[in-house]
Amino acid sequence: MNFVVRKLLFYAVAVWAAITLNFAIPRLLPGNPVDILLAKLQARGASVTPESRAAYAALLGGESDDPILVQYWDYLVNLVQGDLGTSVTYFPTNVTEVISTSMPWTIMLVGIATVIAAVLGVGLGAIVGWKPGTWLDSAVPATTILAAVPYFWLALVLVYFLSRVLGWFPAQGGYDVVLDPGFNAPFVESAIRYGFLPALTIVLASLGGWLLGMRNMMVSTLSEDYVLTARAKGLPERTIMRNYAARNAVLPSIAGFAISLGFVVSGSVVTEQVFSYPGIGSKLLSAVQNNDYALMQGIFLYITLAVLGANLVVDLLYGLIDPRIRAKA
Structure with a gap:
């Protein structure tokens, strides 16, 4: 219990620090969003009046003359209420609504694809690493080639062959626009068909890394004393692989999975852009292109909290998988 409490306290402080940095960084930058937007308007030949400046200031949340601590308190209150400001790109929609x-x-696409890639990669890596030198082991470098291929290139290749040439899957979009979004069979089937190519891109691009990492860890555990002792006791090979070697070799993969799962919130920006997928990655790209500071700030906050939350869950799982961690804590 002491281990769990200490972890919760540590991550509570980390969340507070992340929220504080998200508040402070925009205010520490030279200038402000209003000045930057107005400067771009002037560069395009538009006239800037005091009324237009006041309108943009109101749009971006206002320019407050209150002390910084008062602004910080107002920011925390608005954050608790779910108010992250108004998006310039999708005006007058609130940032929280745009993200929601x-x-x-993104969670359905990138999340499921990440889980599939991790499970397949770790499972295959454990099997390959248990018996190094086989023909399966020699095929591992072929999977790592896909990990070195840029996302967008692999996505374009899949679109050309599976969509343009064979016509099996749609090339772009998240669902058939003639359907009404909702939990009904036609819409779900359409969403699966439209999401297959983006998901396949993510799985193929990340599978090799999971496989190679687990394979190398499995090979290193074969010479460990607990594996040799288990073999000396005459335990079945499958039991040794599952309960002794794989259980210890999977720990680094779990840490990597936590980070990958946390970054699911940010989405795969390039993949979503290639497939015109309506995920959070495309929203982040639009926010950067339009200097939508409120939307960028909100998305970055969601990404940070998601990464911290995923790491907290994995830290707690570490304690369950490896009792030595609880003992040290």
């Missing part, structure tokens, strides 16, 4: 409408698409 695109977040499920």
Whole structure:
């Protein structure tokens, strides 16, 4: 219990630090979003009046003359209420609403694809690493080649062959626009068909890394004393692989999985852009292109909290998988 409490306290401080940095960084930058937007308007020949400046200031949350601590308190209150400001790109929609409408698409696409890639890669890596030198082991470098291929190139290749040439899957979009979004069979089937190519891109691009990492860890555990002792006791090979070698070799992969799962919130920006997928990655790209500081700040906050939350869950799982960690804590 002491281990769990200490972890919760540590991550509570980390969340507070992340929220504080998210508040402070925009205010520490030279200038402010209003000045930057107005400067771009002037560069394009538009006239800037005091009224237009006041309108942009109100749009971006206002320019407060209150002390910094008062602004910080107001920021925390708005954060608790779910108010992250108004998006310039999708005006007059609130940032929270923009994120909430695109977040499920990214979680379903990138989240499921990441889980599939991790499970397949770790499982295959454990099997390959248990018996190094076989023909399966010699095929591992072929999978790592895909990990070195840029996302967008692999996505374009899949679109050309599976969509343009064979016509098996749609090339772009998240669902058939003639359907009404909702939990009904036609819409779910359409969403699966439209999401197959982006998901396949993510799985193929990341599978090799999971496989190679688990394979190398399995090879290193074969010479450990606990594996040799288990073999000396005459335990079945499958039991030794599952309960002794794989259980210890998988620990680094679990840490990597936590980081990958946390970054699911940010989405795969390039993949979503290639497939015109309505996820959070495309929203982040639009926010950067339009200097939408409120939306960028909100998405970055969600990404940070997701990474911290995923790492907290994995830290707690570490304690269950490896009792030595609880003992040290």
